[in-house]
Amino acid sequence: MTIWTIGYEQSTIPALIAALQGAGVEVLADVRALPLSRRPGFSKSALAANLADAGIEYRHFKALGTPADGRAAARANDHATLERVYAGQLELPEAMVAGAQLAELAREKRTALLCYERQACGCHRTLLRKAVLADFDAVDLLP
Template sequence: MRTLFTIGYEGKTVDEFLGELQQAGVELLIDVRAVAASRRPGFSKTALSNALAERGIGYLHLRPLGTPAAGRQAARAGRTAEMRAIYADQLETPEAELALVRALAEAGERRAALLCFEREAAGCHRAMLAERMLDRERFEVVDL
């Protein structure tokens, strides 16, 4: 059975983060942030993509699989149920469906990890996304 990893970078340095990915044998990082920018040095799209490439890990940003602004605000305020409802609606959009098909194809070809900010997957939309992917393909989900 294939493994689908999820990872958040909250509280991690870039080196710690990259080390976790390498130790797990991740070959592709699928960035599922709506906005691939970060106040944390090294975690914005270009810097992260370059750092991953130096370690032989691919990078793919699938913006439609990110949480819309209202969902991010709900999550920051601790309103997880509201965030989950907003994200569930996002997953029903045609753009998200296309991105989900791409994520499934990529995860079927390479050891992939879904990336977002939150340390704990349970409070993050990436857990919902992994569940949706499990509805279509068999994976073992491992939260790094």
């Protein structure tokens, strides 16, 4: 089993879609707490529409997003705080349910995790993958 991850920092919608299609991704799992962006096309509705046009399903997993203090830690490159805050997030009942739903989806369809950070190593999507999808091989895409 494989799980893909992708960040849209410094990217465009066409580049993101090309990377997803190149990997054969069927579903983009948006793991942002707030699926909003100042980058054109990356807010939830526009992103879902662009993906649908490309034949890729969009699913939002709000409960698997990073709380505000975790996002602040990520911006400050404080990975230890991000890890601590996000570990607490994953213990919430709604995150446990969402994690189980994500794992089931990833077993059924070729799924990629989406967040903002270009490099997966500095993003909560890697923490999520290790905690919830540990039995999956990971491929980090760069659009």
